[in-house]
Amino acid sequence: MMKGIDVAKWNGNIDWNKVKAAGVEFTVLKVINKSNKTEEAFIRNYAGATAQGLPIDVYNYLYTITEAAAREAAEAVVNALAGRKIGKVWADVEDACLKNKGIQLIRIINTYKAVIEAAGYEFGVYTGLSFYNSYIKPYKAYIDCEFWIARYPSTKDMSIAAMPVASKKPSISHNLWGWQYSSRGKVPGINGYVDLDICYVETDSTGKLQSTTVYYPRYTGTSTSIVAALNAIGVNSSYANRKLIAKENGITGYVGSAKQNTQMRALLKTGKLKRV
Numbered sequence: 071m072m073k074g075i076d077v078a079k080w081n082g083n084i085d086w087n088k089v090k091a092a093g094v095e096f097t098v099l100k101v102i103n104k105s106n107k108t109e110e111a112f113i114r115n116y117a118g119a120t121a122q123g124l125p126i127d128v129y130n131y132l133y134t135i136t137e138a139a140a141r142e143a144a145e146a147v148v149n150a151l152a153g154r155k156i157g158k159v160w161a162d163v164e165d166a167c168l169k170n171k172g173i174q175l176i177r178i179i180n181t182y183k184a185v186i187e188a189a190g191y192e193f194g195v196y197t198g199l200s201f202y203n204s205y206i207k208p209y210k211a212y213i214d215c216e217f218w219i220a221r222y223p224s225t226k227d228m229s230i231a232a233m234p235v236a237s238k239k240p241s242i243s244h245n246l247w248g249w250q251y252s253s254r255g256k257v258p259g260i261n262g263y264v265d266l267d268i269c270y271v272e273t274d275s276t277g278k279l280q281s282t283t284v285y286y287p288r289y290t291g292t293s294t295s296i297v298a299a300l301n302a303i304g305v306n307s308s309y310a311n312r313k314l315i316a317k318e319n320g321i322t323g324y325v326g327s328a329k330q331n332t333q334m335r336a337l338l339k340t341g342k343l344k345r346v
Contacts, residue, residue, distance in 0.1 A: 088259030
């Protein structure tokens with residue numbers, strides 16, 4: 071379990087050194103705005119959080135009432151990220167325009183999800199517990215991803231060290247990645263209130279959230295050549311770069327053998343080839 075915050079331009083200029091020192095262990099940054107343009111504070115916040123070694127996810131508040139609009143928004147997120155290493159892209163699904171859409175809401179989410187995952191990023195949905203129960207849970211069999219759920223058991227000011235009432239932890243039908251438990255967080259380095267979150271994933275041997283793994287875009291072609299497959303998705307296919315990719319993906323002693331290249335291609339075909 072880790073404690074974190076999610077922030078946008080409304081949180082002003084953040085002193086990330088103070089934020090880290092206060093005990094914040096990860097952050098989720100707003101990445102684009104309603105017009106599908108890069109969020110005003112994203113690049114600044116990404117640089118500040120990265121400098122402090124904080125694991126970073128991003129979120130996008132959705133107004134996408136059609137599948138086409140969802141695809142466009144997801145593509146805008148991928149463009150804004152520009153290859154930056156992050157963990158998950160969270161679709162913030164809570165706006166009134168997305169209510170009462172039945173199975174169409176799930177189609178919208180899954181269309182967005184497909185674009186994000188095809189670009190090599192992990193995907194999840196953020197929403198409030200009431201919205202989840204009313205508009206997503208009835209179609210739970212048709213959506214497969216992790217959820218980050220908002221539920222505020224208290225309206226009092228809270229520090230990053232304070233814990234929410236455990237009995238109020240959201241209970242959902244999907245895997246609960248995290249809980250946004252307060253919108254009245256007080257954290258040194260941030261003026262005013264900030265959202266507070268708990269993340270339930272484990273950390274790896276480097277102390278990073280496991281979800282910070284970034285993958286190359288999934289290869290959908292038919293070539294059996296790893297060189298051709300990498301070229302097709304715009305990745306340097308030189309022997310030197312393949313050797314680095316192999317090492318990152320646990321393919322030891324890479325010499326470009328047929329077996330090793332087949333392993334690498336199989337990972338690429340499933341969207342699980344880690345970026346270097």
